[in-house]
Amino acid sequence: MPRKVMQGLAGEDAVVERTVFNDIVTGLQERGYTVYGTVNEKGAGIFRPLGDAGEFSLRCTGGTMPPKDLWYPPFETLFTYDRQTGEFHTDIEETRHAVFGIRPCDVHALLALDEVFLGGEYQDPYYRARRVDLPLIVFNCVEAGDTCFCSSMGTGPGLDHDYDLLITDLGRSNGEGSERFLLEVGSSRGGELARGLRGEAAVDEDYQVKKRRLQETAAGERITLNTGDLPRLMHNGHDHPYWREVTDKCFGCANCTSVCPTCYCADIFDETDFSLRETRRKRRWSWCFLVEFGAVHGGNFREERIDRLRQFMQHKLNFSMGQYGFFHCVGCGRCIVWCPANIDIAQTGRVIRGDA
Numbered sequence: 349m350p351r352k353v354m355q356g357l358a359g360e361d362a363v364v365e366r367t368v369f370n371d372i373v374t375g376l377q378e379r380g381y382t383v384y385g386t387v388n389e390k391g392a393g394i395f396r397p398l399g400d401a402g403e404f405s406l407r408c409t410g411g412t413m414p415p416k417d418l419w420y421p422p423f424e425t426l427f428t429y430d431r432q433t434g435e436f437h438t439d440i441e442e443t444r445h446a447v448f449g450i451r452p453c454d455v456h457a458l459l460a461l462d463e464v465f466l467g468g469e470y471q472d473p474y475y476r477a478r479r480v481d482l483p484l485i486v487f488n489c490v491e492a493g494d495t496c497f498c499s500s501m502g503t504g505p506g507l508d509h510d511y512d513l514l515i516t517d518l519g520r521s522n523g524e525g526s527e528r529f530l531l532e533v534g535s536s537r538g539g540e541l542a543r544g545l546r547g548e549a550a551v552d553e554d555y556q557v558k559k560r561r562l563q564e565t566a567a568g569e570r571i572t573l574n575t576g577d578l579p580r581l582m583h584n585g586h587d588h589p590y591w592r593e594v595t596d597k598c599f600g601c602a603n604c605t606s607v608c609p610t611c612y613c614a615d616i617f618d619e620t621d622f623s624l625r626e627t628r629r630k631r632r633w634s635w636c637f638l639v640e641f642g643a644v645h646g647g648n649f650r651e652e653r654i655d656r657l658r659q660f661m662q663h664k665l666n667f668s669m670g671q672y673g674f675f676h677c678v679g680c681g682r683c684i685v686w687c688p689a690n691i692d693i694a695q696t697g698r699v700i701r702g703d704a
């Protein structure tokens with residue numbers, strides 16, 4: 349079918365070549381955004397500011413670490429208190445970050461954190477300042493990582509909401525020719541970014557190729573977890589002997605929680621300078637896997653490692669459903685990658701529910 353080749357898109361879906369990535373990154377930078385993307389550094393996919401799209405690595409899938417620190421940094425000062433004047437000072441600045449190449453699972457993780465920080469009666473102004481203007485250029489996954497199980501969790505490998513631009517690698521026509529990417533516009537901001545780019549109008553066949561590639565990716569995921577009735581089965585499996593078996597291998601290092609894109613717990617503490625003039629109240633990430641997390645006056649409510657491991661996994665595969673109505677595991681697989689004991693949350697879920 350002949351295609352309409354356009355010199356400058358008017359903000360609609362199109363098939364584009366890789367050269368367009370640079371135009372998108374430049375377009376964002378010209379609008380004042382610092383653009384983060386996955387860069388391959390010594391074999392690890394790191395989200396860092398891009399100079400241009402040439403640094404971006406398509407093969408990094410979700411990245412070794414999630415981009416969570418862009419909207420929820422590991423350390424931050426909440427306010428300062430001047431002991432001499434008695435004044436409190438809060439410095440909340442809206443950031444202008446954009447993410448180029450975020451994957452569907454990490455968008456779902458971001459939406460989960462939106463619920464945590466902005467979804468209730470009390471909203472977190474620090475989080476909101478980083479979230480309010482955050483363009484997302486999402487790449488659908490056409491190749492699953494070894495530990496991905498997003499299709500089980502319903503968070504990938506494709507996305508159909510909450511993106512500004514959505515890019516899917518369509519491969520090369522007949523296995524030859526130049527690379528082709530389907531560029532879909534999901535917001536007026538995305539439409540503005542797409543305006544003027546060079547591409548061809550997308551046709552039905554392009555959406556069919558996308559659909560097929562996503563189906564193949566989902567089918568290729570080696571890890572699976574049946575989530576049907578999972579919260580109830582996890583609840584009933586609280587005393588399953590597998591918890592002891594898996595705990596005996598666990599080092600309690602908390603790697604799993606520190607790389608998880610949906611973990612949001614924090615410790616709040618005060619720091620006073622030597623002159624005793626100024627006190628800063630700070631927030632830093634903390635995790636239920638740390639023994640001190642459960643320390644309260646007079647004792648510790650999760651002193652045993654088995655209780656901490658079970659809390660982490662039950663929260664992801666059970667409690668989150670009761671709290672928020674969806675799982676706080678998005679199947680990114682990072683906790684499996686980073687676990688020095690080869691502990692696998694999906695495998696644990698399968699055993700507890702009786703599938704393994």
Ligand code: SF4
Nearest residue numbers: 608677678680681683
């Ligand atoms: S629990 Fe593991 S697989 Fe699930 S979202 Fe967190 S890091 Fe990813």
Ligand code: SF4
Nearest residue numbers: 598599601602604687
């Ligand atoms: S990464 Fe593995 S060994 Fe470390 S605390 Fe988590 S489950 Fe235990």
